[in-house]
Amino acid sequence: MSFPCNDKRFSRSRLITQWGKRLFREKLVQFGDGVFEAELKGFKKDMVSGHGSTVLKILLASDVSTRRAQWVQALQKIAVLYEAIDRSMVEQKLAALKPVILLLDLSMPGLHGLDGLSGLQKISPSTRTILLTTTPTETEGTSMLEAGAKGYCSMEMDPMLLAKAVKMVQKGEVWVGRKVISHLLDTLVSLTEQQRNRSLPKADPSLDVLTPREKEIVQQIGGGSSNKEIAHQLHVSEKTVKAHLTSVFRKLGVSDRLHLALYVNGHRPSLR
Amino acid sequence: MPSITVVIADSDTRRLGVCRRLLEGAPGMTVVATADTVRETIGTAMHRPHILLLDLKMARANDAATLPLFRTKSPKTQIILLTGQASDAHVLAGISQGARGYLDAKLLRRFLVKAVRAVAAGESWVSRAMVGKLIDQLARLMALNVRPRRA
Numbered sequence: 001m002s003f004p005c006n007d008k009r010f011s012r013s014r015l016i017t018q019w020g021k022r023l024f025r026e027k028l029v030q031f032g033d034g035v036f037e038a039e040l041k042g043f044k045k046d047m048v049s050g051h052g053s054t055v056l057k058i059l060l061a062s063d064v065s066t067r068r069a070q071w072v073q074a075l076q077k078i079a080v081l082y083e084a085i086d087r088s089m090v091e092q093k094l095a096a097l098k099p100v101i102l103l104l105d106l107s108m109p110g111l112h113g114l115d116g117l118s119g120l121q122k123i124s125p126s127t128r129t130i131l132l133t134t135t136p137t138e139t140e141g142t143s144m145l146e147a148g149a150k151g152y153c154s155m156e157m158d159p160m161l162l163a164k165a166v167k168m169v170q171k172g173e174v175w176v177g178r179k180v181i182s183h184l185l186d187t188l189v190s191l192t193e194q195q196r197n198r199s200l201p202k203a204d205p206s207l208d209v210l211t212p213r214e215k216e217i218v219q220q221i222g223g224g225s226s227n228k229e230i231a232h233q234l235h236v237s238e239k240t241v242k243a244h245l246t247s248v249f250r251k252l253g254v255s256d257r258l259h260l261a262l263y264v265n266g267h268r269p270s271l272r
Numbered sequence: 273m274p275s276i277t278v279v280i281a282d283s284d285t286r287r288l289g290v291c292r293r294l295l296e297g298a299p300g301m302t303v304v305a306t307a308d309t310v311r312e313t314i315g316t317a318m319h320r321p322h323i324l325l326l327d328l329k330m331a332r333a334n335d336a337a338t339l340p341l342f343r344t345k346s347p348k349t350q351i352i353l354l355t356g357q358a359s360d361a362h363v364l365a366g367i368s369q370g371a372r373g374y375l376d377a378k379l380l381r382r383f384l385v386k387a388v389r390a391v392a393a394g395e396s397w398v399s400r401a402m403v404g405k406l407i408d409q410l411a412r413l414m415a416l417n418v419r420p421r422r423a
Contacts, residue, residue: 145407146414174404182396184406185367191413192368224314224341226334257335265344 055080056170057097059127061090062105067155071103074159075166087111094124101166105155106133113140117147128169132157138183141176145184151175196259207264209251217244221257222264275302276392277320281313282306282327282354290380291325291354298385310338317345322392328355328374331366339369350391354380364405373397 056079060071063085072081082097084090087110094102102120106113117129130151131144141152150169154177157165165175176184207215213234220230227245231238245257254260278295282288285308295301304321307313310333313326324342331339331353339351353366353374363374372391375383387397398406 142410146411168400172404173400174407175400176403178395181398181403181406182372182394184403184410185372185396185398188368188406188410188413189370191410195413221334221337222341224310224334224338226310229309229311258337258340261334261337261341262344265341 056101056166057082057099058101058103058166059084059090059093059097059099060103061085061108062103062132063108064105067105070159071162074162078163078166087116090120091123094120094127098124099127101169102127102129103166104129104131106131114143114147117144117149121148130165130169130175136177136180138180141180142183142187145174145176145180152180153177207252210248214244214248214251217241218248218260218264221245221261224261275300276322276388277302277304278323278325278388279304279313279316279319279321279349280306280325281308281316281330282325283308283330284327287327287354287377287380291384294380294384295388298388301385301388310334313338314341314345317342317349320346321349323388324349324351325388326351326353326371328353328362328366331369331371332362336365336369339366339371343370352387352391352397360402360405363402364409367398367402367406368409374402 058075058079059082060068060075061084062068062071065085068083068085072083075081079101082093082099084093087108090102090104090108093099102124104111104117104120110116117131121127121129128150129148130153131149132153132155133140134155136152136154144152151165151174153162153165153175168175207218210218216234217230220233225233227238227241231241234241245260248260249255252260252263254263278301280288280291280295280303282291288306288308292303292306295303304319305316307316310330313324313330316324324346326339326342342349342351351371353363353371354377355363355374356377366374373387373396375387375397383397390397
């Protein structure tokens with residue numbers, strides 16, 4: 001095939017894409033059990049594995065034919081779609097096609113949730129998985145995303161949104177419902193706190209080891225004051241405040257202001 | 273429905289004024305206090321506001337103690353960070369410390385009231401792009417947490 005001009009609008013990949021789309025619409029063939037397969041004939045190779053291919057391959061995996069039909073409806077304009085109706089078919093097609101995106105019905109028999117997901121990811125690591133479930137929960141969503149899923153949505157999601165989700169995930173972003181995001185934040189915060197508490201001193205030395213001046217300064221730190229403010233308050237130089245703080249850090253075994261401030265607030269009674 | 277109480281803490285007093293006007297113009301919201309230093313901010317925790325709007329610069333001052341400190345004094349307050357041209361890492365650190373959302377200062381007029389309402393209702397206000405980074409961070413922390421248990 002030769003192209004007479006170098007105009008980008010007529011570039012090879014663009015032409016093939018448009019050509020492919022038309023062919024795809026014309027050659028949609030229905031197999032048994034309602035499984036659609038695109039017969040792209042001689043162009044399939046070019047479209048699917050050619051360099052700089054702009055074709056988005058999506059594997060739709062669900063045992064429920066009406067669901068697959070809905071997904072096809074929502075996505076047929078933006079992607080080349082393949083379908084699978086059970087786990088072994090998903091595995092087989094993942095290996096053969098290496099699709100960009102796998103749309104996976106979590107209630108598909110034989111999938112076994114998390115284990116199933118990581119098994120499938122090993123077959124085609126480059127494939128990004130969007131999970132759809134009839135009963136989305138925040139905890140499941142969080143663990144699936146941690147396991148490497150790139151999307152977690154409700155089956156009842158609007159078809160328009162499904163197309164949007166696919167585009168976002170294709171771009172390398174993540175698609176989850178608002179509730180799941182809130183749960184993600186909670187998990188992140190509690191893990192961060194665990195991490196921080198681990199670096200706090202194990203044995204709690206009482207604040208009594210401090211001198212009265214140091215206690216004054218520590219109290220100010222607990223109230224959010226900066227060194228400058230403390231220096232001003234106590235009519236000393238900032239350098240003096242810093243010197244006192246160094247001594248406090250050493251005595252209490254804390255590493256920085258944040259720890260000290262939290263420490264003080266957790267131990268307020270002993271300051272009195 | 274009771275009014276949503278808000279504290280605005282911003283070292284940029286001009287921006288603080290903008291926030292105050294926007295929130296006072298919205299129905300069902302009350303600005304109970306404002307602060308432009310960290311010390312004042314910690315003092316406003318006694319109001320136990322529903323929402324604290326916190327300047328990211330102030331959140332990062334004093335070894336980033338502001339946010340956790342405020343949360344120990346008023347645990348139920350939800351915090352939204354106001355960011356200028358902040359790096360994602362700084363925003364992520366703030367979110368890890370318990371902020372429920374962040375808002376680019378350039379988008380205040382469009383989103384401030386919406387964000388405050390959403391976060392007060394228990395939702396979060398973070399961009400899709402940030403969610404991916406959150407998950408990465410989460411995975412890192414999980415890995416850190418799992419290792420000692422296995423050893």
